[in-house]
Amino acid sequence: MLKKEEKKQLDDILKAHDYNKTSVIAIMQDIQKIYHYLPQKVLTYIAGELGLSEAKVYGVATFYENFSLEPKGKYVIKICDGTACHVRNSTAILNEIRSVLGVSQEHPTTEDMMFTVETVSCLGACGLAPVCTVNDKVHPAMTPEKARALIEELKEEAANEN
Template structure:
């Protein structure tokens, strides 16, 4: 169930798009930016606000790979496993991230909701392979050692923010 504050924030997002049904993707993107995923209650609220069926909004949310119905961590690490990255050693990098954070393919998010580790088919930066992103920031020529150093740096950054 959404709080009054959450409903006000979602209303503000929908208002910024004039409650236009054609803007459903942009609205979902902004809501996901707020939550780091799309909560079911938010999808229902958006459907009502845009006068769309819940099935329609859910269909949009599940069609596009960039949308997530599962909570994600503050830092979303995407490891490319496209051909260029794979042949240059992306799997040991992925394994290092998972080892450092204690996550798995089935459970990709840390319990403290700080990190999520995902694989993607291609990040479109083949010349920088192997490559990963952390919340859209590109990290090129990764190695397992650089992965461990990056995790340490991000943990330190998160601790400094608290």
């Protein structure tokens, strides 16, 4: 069941898109910015509000790799493993970040829901390789040492917000 505040937030998103069922992808993108994933109860709600079947909405959510049905951390770190990044040792960066955060490919999110670590095929920044992004902000010319420092910086940022 959705809370009153959640429902209002979702209604605002739907209203911004004129409750247009052809805008379902953009609506899901806006929702994912808030939740960092697409909760089942939210997909059910927007399906009903848009007059779409839940199967249709889930089909869209599962077709596009950018959408997630699993909860993600506050900071989503994507490490590029495309050719340019891979040959410049992105694997060492991935291993360092996973080691520092205590996550794995099978369990990519920290228990405190602060970090999620993912690999992607390409971030489209080959000239800056190797790269990673944190919540879509590009961090170029990464090294394992820079990655470790970035994690510490993010932890400090999170601590200062509390």
